[in-house]
Structure formats: structure tokens, C-alpha cells
Amino acid sequence: MITNIKRTTTEKIIDAANVTLVLMFTAIILYPLIFVLFASMSDPRQLFQAQLLLYPKGFNIESYLKVFENKDIWNAYGNTLLYTFLGTFINIVMTTLGAYPLSRKSFYGKGFFTFIFTFTMFFSGGLIPSYLVNKQLGIVNTIWVLVLPGAISVFNLIIMRTYFQMRIPPELEDSAHVDGCNDFRLLYKIVLPLSTPIIAVMVLFYGVGHWNSYFEAMIYLSDRDLFPLQLILREILIQNEMNEMLAVVVDEQYAQRLMAKEGLKYAVVVVSTFPLLIIYPLLSKFFEKGILVGAIKG
Amino acid sequence: MKKDGSWTSNLPTPNNSFSGVKKKLKKNIGLYCIIFPAVLYFLIWAYWPMYGVIIAFKDFLPGIGILDSPWVGFAHFERFFNSFYFERLLRNTVAISLYTIIIGIPLPIILALMFNEIRSKRLRTFTQTISYAPHFISVVVVVGMILFFLSPSNGLINNLIEMFGGEKKNFLADPASFWHIFVWSGVWQSIGWSSLIYTAAMAGISPEQYEAAYIDGAGKLQRIWHVTLPGIIPTIIILSILSVGGIMSVGHEKILLLQNGLNQETSEVISTYVYKSGILNAQYSFSAAIGLFNNVINFSILLVVNSIARKVSETSLW
Numbered sequence: 001m002i003t004n005i006k007r008t009t010t011e012k013i014i015d016a017a018n019v020t021l022v023l024m025f026t027a028i029i030l031y032p033l034i035f036v037l038f039a040s041m042s043d044p045r046q047l048f049q050a051q052l053l054l055y056p057k058g059f060n061i062e063s064y065l066k067v068f069e070n071k072d073i074w075n076a077y078g079n080t081l082l083y084t085f086l087g088t089f090i091n092i093v094m095t096t097l098g099a100y101p102l103s104r105k106s107f108y109g110k111g112f113f114t115f116i117f118t119f120t121m122f123f124s125g126g127l128i129p130s131y132l133v134n135k136q137l138g139i140v141n142t143i144w145v146l147v148l149p150g151a152i153s154v155f156n157l158i159i160m161r162t163y164f165q166m167r168i169p170p171e172l173e174d175s176a177h178v179d180g181c182n183d184f185r186l187l188y189k190i191v192l193p194l195s196t197p198i199i200a201v202m203v204l205f206y207g208v209g210h211w212n213s214y215f216e217a218m219i220y221l222s223d224r225d226l227f228p229l230q231l232i233l234r235e236i237l238i239q240n241e242m243n244e245m246l247a248v249v250v251d252e253q254y255a256q257r258l259m260a261k262e263g264l265k266y267a268v269v270v271v272s273t274f275p276l277l278i279i280y281p282l283l284s285k286f287f288e289k290g291i292l293v294g295a296i297k298g
Numbered sequence: 299m300k301k302d303g304s305w306t307s308n309l310p311t312p313n314n315s316f317s318g319v320k321k322k323l324k325k326n327i328g329l330y331c332i333i334f335p336a337v338l339y340f341l342i343w344a345y346w347p348m349y350g351v352i353i354a355f356k357d358f359l360p361g362i363g364i365l366d367s368p369w370v371g372f373a374h375f376e377r378f379f380n381s382f383y384f385e386r387l388l389r390n391t392v393a394i395s396l397y398t399i400i401i402g403i404p405l406p407i408i409l410a411l412m413f414n415e416i417r418s419k420r421l422r423t424f425t426q427t428i429s430y431a432p433h434f435i436s437v438v439v440v441v442g443m444i445l446f447f448l449s450p451s452n453g454l455i456n457n458l459i460e461m462f463g464g465e466k467k468n469f470l471a472d473p474a475s476f477w478h479i480f481v482w483s484g485v486w487q488s489i490g491w492s493s494l495i496y497t498a499a500m501a502g503i504s505p506e507q508y509e510a511a512y513i514d515g516a517g518k519l520q521r522i523w524h525v526t527l528p529g530i531i532p533t534i535i536i537l538s539i540l541s542v543g544g545i546m547s548v549g550h551e552k553i554l555l556l557q558n559g560l561n562q563e564t565s566e567v568i569s570t571y572v573y574k575s576g577i578l579n580a581q582y583s584f585s586a587a588i589g590l591f592n593n594v595i596n597f598s599i600l601l602v603v604n605s606i607a608r609k610v611s612e613t614s615l616w
Contacts, residue, residue, distance in 0.1 A: 008517070010517070010518075011517065011518045014415075014518055014519070015415065015417065018412055018415050018416065019416060019421070021412060022412050022413065022416060022425050023425070025409070025412075025425075025429070026425045026428050026429065028486075029428055029429055029431070029432060029486065029490065030428050030431075032443055032447065032486070033431065033432075035446075035454070036443060036446070039446075047452070053454075094335060094336055094339060095336075097332050097333060097334075097335050097336050098333060098335075098336030098337075098339075100329075100332060100333075101326075101329040101330075101332050101333040102333075104329060106325075106326070107326055107329050108319075108322035108323060108325070108326050109326075113333060113337070116337075116340060116345075117336075117340060120340060120344035120345075122543070122597055122600055123348070123593060123597050124344065124347065124348070124593060125344075125346075125347025125348040125349075125350055125351045125589075126347065126351065126572070126586060126589030126590060126592070126593055127569075127572055127573060127576060127577070127585075127589055128350075128353075128572065128576040128577075128582055128585045128586040128589055129346075129347035129348070129349075129350030129351050129353065129586055129589075130343070130347040130350075131576070131577060132347075132350055132353075132360075132582065133342070133343065133346050133347050133350060137342075148343070149343045151339050151343075152336060152339055152340070157336075182328055183328030183329055183331075183332060184328060184331070184332060187332065208434055211436070212434075212435075212436030212437065212438075213436075214436070214437070214438050214551070215550075215551045215554075219573075219577050230436055230438045233436075233438045233439065233442065234438050234555065237438065237439070237441070237442030237445065238438065238441055238442060238445065238555055265442065265446070266446075269439050269442060269443070272436075272439065273434075273435055273436070273439055276434045276435070277431060277434065280431070280434050281427055284427055
């Protein structure tokens with residue numbers, strides 16, 4: 001904010017209190033993540049007595065080795081990579097194709113198209129009719145059901161359109177037309193190269209969505225070889241847990257197995273989440289801009 | 299496409315007759331080709347399901363198709379309204395949503411205000427970046443983490459409770475805890491990300507306003523109250539309309555994962571019920587009727603809230 005304003009003592013106290021509160025808040029947000037990271041690197045047998053975990057207890061990477069041995073996890077990891085790359089590519093192409101014409105002032109029918117697009121944000125057929133459509137299209141239990149039905153998010157389309165409106169001056173388009181450039185070439189050769197920041201934001205938004213999605217895979221995929229990582233994670237983290245909650249632990253051996261599995265859970269969370277937590281700080285400088293542009297009402 | 303004299307002019311043509319329309323259509327033909335795939339997408343995956351909604355008024359049999367299935371009027375709706383579950387589903391859906399909204403609107407605003415008052419830019423960027431990290435974690439992992447921390451045998455929360463002399467508790471088997479677990483884990487995951495849009499709005503407030511307020515003798519808190527807050531009111535209103543308009547759609551993805559036989563009494567909501575009766579039990583028409591009921595209520599609330607906002611504050615979605 002403004003730095004040339006002189007601060008009174010009260011204001012200095014308020015500032016100090018504010019910084020303290022924010023730091024405490026940050027610690028609360030961060031701790032669960034750090035806990036999982038440390039737990040994944042700990043000796044599973046020692047985890048059971050762990051209170052607050054401030055460093056890995058009995059450091060070892062046994063759990064990670066178990067994750068890497070697991071065929072299901074590897075296969076699912078590959079599937080998720082494929083779905084994320086293909087899905088995001090389709091998202092970017094389709095969203096750009098939808099957003100660009102709407103950003104052109106002279107586009108006749110802009111209001112009509114904007115309406116039929118945005119209306120779907122507020123009203124939809126619902127889960128069952130959508131399910132039946134996909135069934136009828138014959139894409140159930142194929143990769144297409146994960147990448148086509150969500151090809152365009154209206155919200156992202158609006159963000160992109162607003163970006164084009166604000167950052168691509170109409171004069172540029174006019175002069176390209178004078179030079180004999182058609183709309184498609186204009187989009188491909190001039191608009192897109194000028195739009196890398198918004199495309200980076202879109203890659204992140206859509207990419208994260210694909211990486212993390214489980215519901216579509218759960219209702220549409222029955223072939224285990226096609227399962228994405230999140231479905232396998234659900235089995236390891238949640239379904240087993242629910243079964244154990246209802247079971248009573250009796251013998252020693254069972255308890256041993258449980259502990260080993262406990263370590264595997266933490267490791268698999270780290271392995272599945274790590275790529276995203278690496279990528280997002282790199283792209284984070286674009287967020288504020290992207291969100292700001294999209295937040296402006298259009 | 300060939301170079302054409304009409305490309306060069308961006309001036310609106312005064313001619314509004316039929317030939318004028320034809321000329322405009324022709325001039326934009328390249329753009330129509332570009333937008334075509336997107337239109338096709340919406341027709342197939344947004345409007346076709348809307349047409350498919352008529353199965354809510356029919357006894358849909360997959361073998362004979364939508365058109366030939368017999369009409370039954372409002373029978374499926376009546377069955378739902380009279381069912382044992384109706385009241386419970388409605389109560390849980392509305393309660394979880396309202397709880398989420400009441401907590402979810404003010405907290406990110408407060409957080410954004412706090413970020414905005416941090417003077418060191420580096421500290422600000424650092425804390426902000428951490429605050430939105432949980433947004434990038436999948437629901438499955440978040441629920442997995444909830445299970446780690448709430449585990450009745452060795453979860454952190456129960457360990458702490460025991461340390462302070464309390465009794466361990468199986469939170470996820472307790473219907474009374476479910477709403478709190480759902481809402482507060484949601485706060486952890488989304489508060490930073492939600493605050494981002496307010497931070498962006500605050501960045502748009504002109505520094506002169508702060509200087510003017512300062513010259514008028516406004517202290518820090520007064521500047522926040524009289525400059526920063528009014529500056530983000532339109533953003534607050536827009537986001538509030540959207541969240542109130544989504545009141546009937548609670549995050550079924552997370553609920554499905556958190557739910558178990560013991561907490562069903564408070565965890566079953568309309569959208570999870572639609573999934574179970576429709577997808578798992580293949581009662582397509584009945585389930586589509588419940589979904590339609592849900593969407594219509596949602597949409598109506600959105601229309602009402604939007605028009606109230608337009609009258610009261612002159613800010614609205616459209």
C-alpha cells in the first residue's frame with residue numbers, strides 16, 4: 001500500500017498484530033502438509049505413538065519403495081498423465097475457439113452466443129441425463145468420457161474472452177485483415193502468441209482439474225486398467241480405512257500389516273500431490289492477473 | 299478466405315435490413331467457423347441433457363428410448379416428496395450449504411484484508427502462496443488427510459485430546475460432527491484461494507483514495523472501513539449471489555468420500571442421493587426428477603437473489 005504515510009504507534013501495533021496473526025494462520029495451513037511429508041519419511045512402526053510430528057521419526061524410505069513396487073499405482077499414474085495432457089490440450093483448444101470470437105467487437109451474434117454459453121452455468125440437465133447422453137454416445141468406459149464432456153468451462157471461457165478483449169487491440173486485427181490475413185491465421189499467428197500468460201493460467205486450472213478428478217472416472221470407468229490415480233488413491237486411503245473403522249483389531253500380525261499400510265498411505269499422498277505443488281508456485285505470478293481480468297464483469 | 303474490402307471497416311453499418319444482416323453474416327463467416335466446435339460442444343453436453351430431462355416426467359426404459367417411454371406426469375416428484383428421506387435430505391442440503399456460506403463469505407474477506415495490510419511484499423507473497431496451496435490438492439487426498447488426523451486409534455486430534463486429559467472420539471462415526479468436519483476442512487482447503495479474488499479487487503483501488511482519507515485524518519482501521527471495504531463491495535455481492543444461487547448443490551464429491559453408514563443421518567444430501575438412486579440403482583427417471591427439482595430450486599433462488607441485489611445495490615450478474 002502507500003508507504004509515504006507516517007505510522008502512529010497504534011498503527012505499528014496493529015501491523016505487528018496483523019503479521020503475527022497471518023503467520024499463525026500460515027502455520028495452520030501448512031502444518032497438515034508438512035505432517036504428511038514427515039510421516040511418509042518416518043518408520044511406520046513409530047508413527048503410532050507420534051504426537052505433534054516436527055521431524056521424520058526414525059527416518060526411512062521403506063514406504064516409498066512399497067509405492068514404487070505397486071503395479072496398480074504405476075499404471076494409474078501413467079493413465080492420469082495421459083488424461084491430464086490430452087484433456088488439457090482439448091480444453092485449451094476448445095476454450096480458445098469459443099472465447100476468441102466473443103471478444104471481437106464486430107462479431108455479429110455475440111450476445112446470442114454469450115447467452116447460450118453462460119446459461120449453462122446456471123442451469124443444467126443434471127447428473128442422470130448427462131450420464132445417459134454419454135452412454136448413448138458410446139464413450140462410456142473409454143478415455144473420451146474423461147476428456148470430452150468437460151471440454152469447456154464457461155467460467156474459464158469468460159476469463160479468456162475478457163483477456164482477449166483487453167489485451168488484443170482491435171487496430172492490430174484490422175491491420176492484419178488489411179494485409180490479407182484471415183480470422184483463423186490471425187488467431188493462430190497473432191492472438192495466441194500474445195496470450196501466453198492467460199494460456200498458462202488455463203493450463204494450470206484445467207490441468208489441476210484433470211489431475212485431481214475422480215468422480216467422472218468413478219461413474220464412467222469399469223475397466224480397472226483405465227483407472228486414474230485418484231481412484232486407486234480412493235481405494236488405498238478411504239475404502240480400506242472405512243472397513244478398518246468397523247473391524248476390531250485382534251492379532252499381532254494384523255496390527256503389523258496395518259502399520260506398514262499406514263506408511264504407504266502417507267507416501268502415496270506425497271507421490272500423487274508432489275507434481276502439482278511443484279508446478280503451481282512457478283505459475284503463481286500469473287494467477288492474480290488472470291483472476292483480476294476475469295473478475296471484471298462482462 | 300479471400301481478402302475483402304469489407305474487412306477493413308469496423309464501423310457499424312446503418313443498414314439494418316435483411317441484406318444488412320446477410321452482409322454481416324458473410325463478413326463474420328471466419329469467426330462462425332471458429333466458434334462452431336464450441337457451439338457443438340454446448341449442444342451435445344449441455345443442451346442435449348436439458349432435453350433429456352423430460353425423462354423425469356416419463357417412465358424411462360433404456361430399451362425403447364426417451365420418446366417412446368410412457369408419460370407419468372409428476373409421479374416421480376410425488377414419490378420423492380412423500381418418501382421417508384425427503385425431509386432429511388432437504389434439511390442436510392440446506393444446512394450444510396448455509397453453514398458453508400455463512401463461514402465461507404466473510405473469512406476470505408478478512409484474510410484478504412490481513413494480507414493487504416502486510417507491508418513487506420516478500421512476506422506477503424510468501425504467506426499468500428502457502429495459503430492457496432491446499433486448493434491444488436485433490437478431494438480424495440483431502441479426505442484421506444481428514445481420516446489421518448481424525449483417526450480414532452492414532453490420529454493427531456485424538457492424541458491431542460488424550461494429552462489434555464480428554465476421551466478419544468470417533469468423529470466420523472458421529473452424526474453430530476459431520477457438518478463441522480465438512481465445512482471446516484473446506485475452509486482449510488479454499489480460504490486462501492477465495493481470498494485471492496478480493497486481493498485482486500483491492501489492488502484495483504486507487505492509492506489517491508487512501509491518501510485523501512489519510513489527509514482527512516482517518517486512522518488505519520477507518521481507512522480499511524471507509525476505503526478498502528467499499529472498494530470491494532461489488533466483488534462481494536457478485537460472489538455472494540453465486541454462492542447463494544448454488545445453495546442446493548453441495549460438494550457431493552467430498553461428501554461421498556467422507557460418508558459412511560454411521561454418519562448417514564446428517565451426511566446424505568440431495569446430490570449424493572441422486573447419484574446413488576440413479577447411477578448405482580439405475581432408477582433413471584426417479585433420479586432425474588430429483589435432480590430437476592434441485593436445479594429448478596437453485597435457479598429460482600439465483601434469479602430472486604440477483605434481482606434483489608440489482609434493486610438494492612445496482613450490482614448484479616446481469
